[in-house]
Amino acid sequence: MNARFEYTPLTFKRPAGTSRGELTIKHSWLFFIEENGITGTGECSIIPGLSPDFESLQQYEAVLTEAVDRINSGIITPENVAHILYNQPSVLFGIECAFLDLQNGGKQVYFDNSFSQGHSSIPINGLIWMGSEAFMQEQIEQKLAAGFSTIKMKIGAIDFETEFKLLKNIRSHYNSDTITLRVDANGAFSPNEAPHLLQRLAELEIHSIEQPIKAGQWEAMQELCHITPTPIALDEELIGIHSPEEKNQLLSTITPQFIILKPSLHGGISGTQEWIKSAEHHAIPWWITSALESNIGLKAICELTAEYTNPLPQGLGTGSLYVTNFKSDLTVENGTIFLNSQLV
Numbered sequence: 001m002n003a004r005f006e007y008t009p010l011t012f013k014r015p016a017g018t019s020r021g022e023l024t025i026k027h028s029w030l031f032f033i034e035e036n037g038i039t040g041t042g043e044c045s046i047i048p049g050l051s052p053d054f055e056s057l058q059q060y061e062a063v064l065t066e067a068v069d070r071i072n073s074g075i076i077t078p079e080n081v082a083h084i085l086y087n088q089p090s091v092l093f094g095i096e097c098a099f100l101d102l103q104n105g106g107k108q109v110y111f112d113n114s115f116s117q118g119h120s121s122i123p124i125n126g127l128i129w130m131g132s133e134a135f136m137q138e139q140i141e142q143k144l145a146a147g148f149s150t151i152k153m154k155i156g157a158i159d160f161e162t163e164f165k166l167l168k169n170i171r172s173h174y175n176s177d178t179i180t181l182r183v184d185a186n187g188a189f190s191p192n193e194a195p196h197l198l199q200r201l202a203e204l205e206i207h208s209i210e211q212p213i214k215a216g217q218w219e220a221m222q223e224l225c226h227i228t229p230t231p232i233a234l235d236e237e238l239i240g241i242h243s244p245e246e247k248n249q250l251l252s253t254i255t256p257q258f259i260i261l262k263p264s265l266h267g268g269i270s271g272t273q274e275w276i277k278s279a280e281h282h283a284i285p286w287w288i289t290s291a292l293e294s295n296i297g298l299k300a301i302c303e304l305t306a307e308y309t310n311p312l313p314q315g316l317g318t319g320s321l322y323v324t325n326f327k328s329d330l331t332v333e334n335g336t337i338f339l340n341s342q343l344v
Contacts, residue, residue, distance in 0.1 A: 002034045003071040003098075005044070005064045010294055010322040016129055021049075026292050026322070027057065029064060031094040033071060033102050040102025043297035044094030045264050052240055052265070053088040063091055071095070078103070082270035086242050092268030097300045100269075108299065115306030121338035122305055123313040125150040125182060130157030136166055144170075147334035150180040150207075150313040156188025160197060167204050176205040180313070187214035187236060194224055202229035208258055211235045222254045231257035235289075238266050238275065247278040259284055260315065262291040263301055276308065289315030295328035302330070302337060 008030050015022040029044040044064065046054040054060050067085070070076040076084055078099040085092040100110045114120040126143030128136055128151060136153070143151055151170065155163045167181060181204065189197055189212045201209060208231040213220060215236040225232050234256045241250055251259070259279050263272045272288065279286045288305045290298050298316065305314055316337050331340045 001071055001074075003032065003068045004034075005029045005031045005061075005068060007061070008294070010325065012321055013323055016292075016321060023047075023292075026294075027054075027060075028294055028297075029061075029094065030296065031064070031067075031098045033095075033098040035102060038102055038106040040098040040100065040104075040106055041108055041296060042094035042097030042099075042101065042300070043293055044090050045291060045293040045297050046090050047265075047291060050236070050239075050265065051090050053090055063088060067091060067095060082268065086267065086271065087240075089239075089267050089271060090264045092271070093263045093297070093300075096269045097297070100300075108296065109303070110300040111303040111307055113303065113306045115339065116303045118339045120306065121336035122302060122316060123150070123311075123335060124148075124316045124332070124337050125152040125180075125313045126335065127315070127317065128153040130154045133158065133162050133166065136163075137169075140166065140170060144174075144179070146332075149178070149335050150182065152182040152184060152315065154184045154186065156185050160200075164200060164204075167201075167206070171204045176207075180207045181205070182207050182210070182233075184210035184235070185212045187211050189213050191217060191220040191224070195227060198224070198228045198230045198232075206230050208233045210260060211237060215239065218250070218253055221256075225254055225256050228257075233258035233260050235260045235262075242267065242271070244274050244278060247275055248281070251278055251282045251284060255282070256284060259286045261286060261288045263288070263304065264291045264293065264297070269300075269304055272304065285312060286310070287312045287314050290317050292317070292321070294322070295326045295330055299328065299330055299339075 008028050010026040010028055012024055015024050027046050031042045031044055033040045081095055097110055101108055109116050126148035128139045170179060183206055191213050194212050210233045212232060241247055261272045261275050263269055266272055266275060276286060290301050302316055329339050330337060
């Protein structure tokens with residue numbers, strides 16, 4: 001086998017507001033594994049301040065270089081890659097994808113299912129980025145006009161009352177049977193204020209709130225999940241939890257209403273599959289979300305998602321955030337994502 005990687009940064013059309021500040025460049029690396037004239041491709045994609053295996057560009061490329069050497073020398077194989085790289089989720093995800101693509105003929109098909117064959121679509125939510133009140137209102141109108149029935153709004157960037165007003169405005173025009181509202185707090189609330197704010201959000205029949213308080217406060221999060229009138233979904237809380245035993249312990253301790261899985265953050269493909277198995281054992285609903293990957297990583301995540309029967313809208317973006325992106329037959333229509341071979 002011959003492995004290599006290539007730095008392929010993506011430029012946002014406009015700065016993307018996140019809980020870790022505004023992003024203008026998305027750091028991304030394509031990872032290639034070649035054997036017998038066939039090349040498998042995967043994407044290693046990170047978010048500074050959130051990805052547990054990223055500290056700096058220099059450090060990350062040193063990690064990728066080590067992975068290349070270990071693949072080329074036969075130390076890392078498709079059978080043991082998850083065991084070796086379990087604590088480097090973004091690297092693991094990219095290499096798992098490259099191995100899967102290689103095994104499937106190098107056509108960037110990662111899972112052979114109805115989605116990858118172009119026969120089915122996946123319902124997704126429309127994401128409203130953090131920003132000014134006017135910018136967020138503009139996005140809301142665009143998503144509703146595009147046919148989305150589930151809207152996810154990031155909160156915590158501006159004051160709660162302004163964000164509440166935006167949500168209330170949507171709810172005044174669309175009831176919960178017509179439009180599902182999700183919010184993502186990214187840990188913006190303190191444990192003391194969270195119960196009151198969750199009660200306020202319940203007035204608007206919010207479907208769920210992601211990570212209302214910062215990760216790592218299991219006792220406080222357990223209490224919130226027990227008393228909340230607004231269902232809680234864990235996201236950042238899952239980062240750094242690796243073994244099936246640890247996953248079961250977290251879910252049985254906190255007992256959240258939902259969990260949200262990002263392969264680049266939560267253990268790659270194999271780690272995500274473990275989380276799903278554990279969540280289903282505890283009867284906890286889940287959905288999968290991309291983490292700003294390019295069209296290459298996004299396609300792999302869509303195909304992984306389609307391996308399961310899950311009626312909940314997923315958090316799968318379209319890559320339309322970037323000035324340029326890799327050629328793709330992924331398309332979004334009426335709040336669903338699917339493969340359209342006519343676009344290639």
